[in-house]
Amino acid sequence: xxxxxxxxxxxxxxxxxxxxxxxxxxxxxxxxxxxxxxxxxxxxxxxxxxxxxxxxxxxxxxxxxxxxxxxxxxxxxxxxxxxxxxxxxxxxxxxxxxxxxxxxxxxxxxxxxxxxxxxxxxxxxxxxxxxxxxxxxxxxxxxxxxxxxxxxxxxxxxxxxxxxxxxxxxxxxxxxxxxxxxxxxxxxxxxxxxxxxxxxxxxxxxxxxxxxxxxxxxxxxxxxxxxxxxxxxxxxxxxxxxxxxxxxxxxxxxxxxxxxxxxxxxxxxxxxxxxxxxxxxxxxxxxxxxxxxxxxxxxx
Numbered sequence: 001x002x003x004x005x006x007x008x009x010x011x012x013x014x015x016x017x018x019x020x021x022x023x024x025x026x027x028x029x030x031x032x033x034x035x036x037x038x039x040x041x042x043x044x045x046x047x048x049x050x051x052x053x054x055x056x057x058x059x060x061x062x063x064x065x066x067x068x069x070x071x072x073x074x075x076x077x078x079x080x081x082x083x084x085x086x087x088x089x090x091x092x093x094x095x096x097x098x099x100x101x102x103x104x105x106x107x108x109x110x111x112x113x114x115x116x117x118x119x120x121x122x123x124x125x126x127x128x129x130x131x132x133x134x135x136x137x138x139x140x141x142x143x144x145x146x147x148x149x150x151x152x153x154x155x156x157x158x159x160x161x162x163x164x165x166x167x168x169x170x171x172x173x174x175x176x177x178x179x180x181x182x183x184x185x186x187x188x189x190x191x192x193x194x195x196x197x198x199x200x201x202x203x204x205x206x207x208x209x210x211x212x213x214x215x216x217x218x219x220x221x222x223x224x225x226x227x228x229x230x231x232x233x234x235x236x237x238x239x240x241x242x243x244x245x246x247x248x249x250x251x252x253x254x255x256x257x258x259x260x261x262x263x264x265x266x267x268x269x270x271x272x273x274x275x276x277x278x279x280x281x282x283x284x285x286x287x288x289x290x291x292x293x294x295x296x297x298x299x300x
Contacts, residue, residue, distance in 0.1 A: 003293060004051035005286035006044055007063040007106065008032060008089075010080030010133030010179075015047045016283065017054055018061070018290040022117045024283050026054060037083050041092055048097060059297060061289035062090045062103035063110075065136070067151050070292065073103035076151055080133050100297035102289070106130060107154050108145050109288030110242045110278060111138035116291045118279035119240055127236045128278070129156055129227065130285075131243035134173035139234065161225050176222030178245050185215045198245045224258035231273040242278035252277055 002025065007014040009032060016027035028050065033039035044062075051057050066079025073090035094101025104112070111128040114120035120128075124143060130136040135157030139146040146153045157173030164170055174180060178198035185201045186193035188211050204212035227239050241252065252275045259272065278284050 001058040002051075002055050003059045003061055003290045004048055004057050005061040005063070005289045006047055007109070007285035007289065008040070008044075008065055008081070008084075009106075010065055013043065013047070014282065014286060015051075016286045017051050017057075018286060020290075020294065022113070022287050022291070024286065026051075027283070027286070032081070034081070035083075037087050037089070040081075040084070040089060044089060044093055045096065048093065057099065059100040059102075059290075059293050060090060060093050060097065061101070061286075061293040062093075063106045063285035063289040064089075064103050065106050065133070067155060068103055068105045068108075069151055070102075070104045070108065070145070070147065070296070073101065075103075100293065102293040102296050104289060104292045105136070105138070105151075105154070106285050107136035107138040107156075108147075109286075109292060110136075110280070110284040111140055111145065111154075111240070111288065112291045112295075113280040113284040113286075113288035114240055114278055115140065115143050116287065118284070119276050120238070123237050125234070125236045126238050126240060127156075127230045127234070128154070128240045128242060129230070131176075131178055131223075131241065131245055133179045134177050135159075135226070137230075139236075141234075156226060156230060159226055159229055161222050161229075172222065172226050176219060176226060178243065181215055181219045184218065185212055188215065202245070202248060220254045220258040221261070223255050224262050227255065227273045227275065228259065228262060228270075231271050235271050237274065239273045239275050240278050241275060242281075242284055244282050246277050247281060 017025045067076040074088045075084045078085045090101040090103035120126045126140040128138045137156040138154040159172045160169045161172045162170040182196045205216040
């Protein structure tokens with residue numbers, strides 16, 4: 001059986017038709033509407049109708065960029081979309097099309113994909129960090145998602161990882177995400193951040209641009225702080241890193257280099273993170289959303 005999965009991101013919605021064994025059969029992408037819930041439902045409905053023209057669809061699975069009640073699909077925070085809090089797009093769509101539905105936080109979806117068919121199949125305790133418009137993540141103990149009392153477990157983007165000039169705290173999502181990297185380079189270079197993306201900044205750094213090289217170095221320094229903090233929160237066996245930018249072949253090596261620098265300043269016994277890139281790549285959120293649907297919905 002086939003399912004339509006939609007990964008709602010802060011800038012784009014990635015969607016696909018996913019089989020019951022986790023294979024991505026077809027996929028598409030469309031900009032995320034930033035205006036209101038009604039616009040989001042209209043766009044998601046269009047995706048579902050596209051999928052229905054391609055094949056018989058047996059369920060609707062959403063990955064959401066916010067804290068989410070995995071049992072009901074209710075969005076509990078704004079995340080990357082101001083208007084999504086206290087709404088339930090999956091329920092609206094499921095009832096509209098008469099199909100089983102579910103929704104989960106994007107970091108949890110990525111982690112579930114890795115447990116199902118990726119790099120967490122053989123690991124008990126895992127943390128997953130997703131780097132994109134913000135920083136998301138997930139905590140798995142004995143291969144099961146830990147949500148916490150308020151469904152905020154794994155929201156690593158809320159870690160305080162710096163202070164501004166006025167000593168106000170800055171969270172990881174604000175100074176260590178791909179968007180933060182783009183904004184940092186744009187500010188230092190005096191250009192419009194809308195003309196850039198993370199890949200472009202990394203390419204500029206690779207080409208020797210001194211401003212880009214400094215921005216990328218700061219990006220990995222903050223990332224090292226983040227994974228160090230995760231490691232000493234619950235000492236996972238492995239930390240998986242996801243998000244489009246993690247596809248760079250030297251991504252983990254550069255985090256390790258930044259950890260080397262950090263640990264020259266921390267002269268005490270520590271548990272060094274064991275890092276790996278997510279196997280499911282940019283499709284992880286869609287695949288994990290379907291795994292969540294299959295695990296929670298009553299599908300014949």
